[in-house]
Amino acid sequence: MEQEWQTFLYDQLRDQKAIIFCNSREETESTANALKKIARKCKDPDRFLVHHGSVSAQIRERAETKMKSDEKIVICATVTLELGIDVGDLDLVVELGAPWKVSSLLQRLGRSGRVSKVSKMLMIILEKESISNLPQFLMPWDLLQTISMIELYHRRRFLEDEKFLKKPYSLLAHQTLSVLKTYHQLQPNSLVFVVNKK
Known part of the structure; x- marks a missing residue:
């Protein structure tokens, strides 16, 4: 059974060309599968693809080619689509979970709005089940991390040093x-x- 956030995400992605950035390969697969299941239930076409390092080059290239077309495709991806690959103009970028770096957050945001000049990002931070009633386990750490990253860039223009x-x-x-x-x-x-x- 799909969760409320999955239904909400599906509704937000209607008629949108988008990338959903996930923090793990497993999360890309489970998110794409959940969205495919909702599409079947709604009798909508399957527009959901995956892109991460464990899928074959052919599957990744197919997703990239479809994304460059005019089709309203949605790709669930890890960092593999963060930079370096031209995916054309996107309507929306979705960040599922707290990003790991400020630079990643900005790079992902910059994937949308290339033609319209308005970048749009939807951030979904899921509340984790607490394993204890102690305060450190009740804190919404992913939400705090996301807010901190936005504040770091917005107020201080902070970016991590890149080591190449x-x-x-x-x-x-x-x-x-x-x-x-x-x-x-x-x-x-x-x-x-x-x-x-x-």
Whole structure:
């Protein structure tokens, strides 16, 4: 049975091209599945796709291609769609849960409103069940974290220092394994070409 926030989110996404940013791969899958289920119940078309590091390159590329079209697609994504990939103009960005960094929050917000010049973000912060009646367990930490990040940027223009690796070998290894999993086998020259294309 869907929860109230899922129904609310579904209603907000009607006739919208949007990305829902989630903090985990599991959350992207469960959110997309919940929205698909509501669409079936309403006899609406399935417009919900996923985009994260554990799905194949073909599934990610299909989602990116559909997002660049005029279709009103909704993608549930992790940081994989935060930057670097052109997804065209979005009507809305949804932040599901507290963001991890101020820079991520701004990058995600900047994904919408490229044509209209008005960025729109819907933030959904879910209340977690308390494991105790002690004050530290009753505090809405995700909500406080989100408010703090907004205040940090709005009042102080604070952004975290970015540390870029000159040679991110871990990223290279991840991309190489992802390509090999997708294509099963490639000659070395073909592998280099496909990985460089990413």
